[in-house]
Amino acid sequence: MKKIAVMTSGGDAPGMNAGIRAVTRTALSMGIEVMGIYRGYQGMIEADFIPLDHFKVSNIIHRGGTFLKTARSQDFRTVEGRATAAANLKKEGVEGLVVIGGDGSFRGAAALHSEHGIKVVGCPGTIDNDLFGTDYTIGYDTAVNTAVHAIDQIRDTADSHNRLFFVEVMGRDAGFIALRTGLASGAESVLVPETTTYIDELIVHLQKGLKMQKSSAIIIVAEGDDEGGAIDVARKVNEKFTGWETKVTVLGHIQRGGSPTAFDRILASRMGHQAVKSLLAGATDIMIGQRNNEMVEVPFGQAVKHHETLNPHLLELVEILA
Numbered sequence: 001m002k003k004i005a006v007m008t009s010g011g012d013a014p015g016m017n018a019g020i021r022a023v024t025r026t027a028l029s030m031g032i033e034v035m036g037i038y039r040g041y042q043g044m045i046e047a048d049f050i051p052l053d054h055f056k057v058s059n060i061i062h063r064g065g066t067f068l069k070t071a072r073s074q075d076f077r078t079v080e081g082r083a084t085a086a087a088n089l090k091k092e093g094v095e096g097l098v099v100i101g102g103d104g105s106f107r108g109a110a111a112l113h114s115e116h117g118i119k120v121v122g123c124p125g126t127i128d129n130d131l132f133g134t135d136y137t138i139g140y141d142t143a144v145n146t147a148v149h150a151i152d153q154i155r156d157t158a159d160s161h162n163r164l165f166f167v168e169v170m171g172r173d174a175g176f177i178a179l180r181t182g183l184a185s186g187a188e189s190v191l192v193p194e195t196t197t198y199i200d201e202l203i204v205h206l207q208k209g210l211k212m213q214k215s216s217a218i219i220i221v222a223e224g225d226d227e228g229g230a231i232d233v234a235r236k237v238n239e240k241f242t243g244w245e246t247k248v249t250v251l252g253h254i255q256r257g258g259s260p261t262a263f264d265r266i267l268a269s270r271m272g273h274q275a276v277k278s279l280l281a282g283a284t285d286i287m288i289g290q291r292n293n294e295m296v297e298v299p300f301g302q303a304v305k306h307h308e309t310l311n312p313h314l315l316e317l318v319e320i321l322a
């Protein structure tokens with residue numbers, strides 16, 4: 001292999017820039033040329049490329065977002081779109097591709113390989129931590145830290161006014177951000193899509209806190225909870241419980257942005273480095289994961305089909321320590 005390409009695709013996540021830097025500099029150190037693809041698969045179809053050298057990836061390790069931009073591409077979902085994309089890569093002499101993205105991006109990469117023979121390796125870049133085969137995805141730690149920081153500030157005002165706060169965090173299908181945020185911020189309870197939420201049980205829990213003369217309470221709600229988002233849950237609780245004045249905060253997109261934490265920068269650096277090594281060793285259709293602090297190769301088939309499960313002991317721990 002003489003030349004590879006790197007791109008970011010799907011939802012953006014802090015740490016993607018550190019991943020691009022690691023891919024580029026690892027490849028260059030091995031005498032391999034690197035091409036950046038702007039705007040994910042859409043840029044691949046439109047041949048929106050940039051040759052990357054050592055200095056093109058200078059001063060980006062600490063930046064949120066992705067300097068190569070990211071996109072969702074309907075065209076790439078078609079056979080014709082993928083044929084155009086592959087022809088563009090081949091014209092540039094690209095033989096291998098590193099995709100930093102989520103499960104959709106890996107499905108697209110797998111199609112590119114099976115239809116056109118371009119070798120593909122993925123790095124899990126998503127704040128949701130919902131890919132199977134890795135303990136952490138790039139961006140998750142930063143998103144949790146951003147949410148915890150916001151909730152520390154909410155707690156100050158909640159406590160001053162004796163209020164009950166419902167705080168909605170991201171997670172349409174997965175409660176990882178909610179769980180870790182809840183543990184780190186000392187929340188009273190965490191509501192996640194993976195378990196059934198019982199409003200009556202939540203009210204009993206809140207009443208217990210009120211009896212103990214707690215001055216405030218914070219409930220973390222993942223946006224995809226089965227009882228709805230924070231606004232819905234607050235309304236349902238308020239129909240039966242008015243012990244505290246109730247407020248709702250939806251954290252929204254602030255969780256996606258910001259400078260990546262040291263953890264995410266290191267994770268992305270290790271994964272990007274390993275992705276290039278695996279690609280050059282002949283691997284394809286694999287995601288690089290981190291298991292027990294080691295880099296591992298996970299077949300795309302496994303990474304996208306299964307979900308890691310939430311640790312039920314940690315959910316319990318939130319309530320024990322509340």
Ligand code: ADP
Binds near residue numbers: 106107109126
């Ligand atoms: P993420 O990678 O964050 O999960 P998406 O699910 O939006 O984000 O996927 C990113 C892009 O990958 C899509 O816009 C599309 O171009 C491509 N893609 C997703 N699924 C497929 C598929 N089954 N076949 C081909 N391309 C796909």
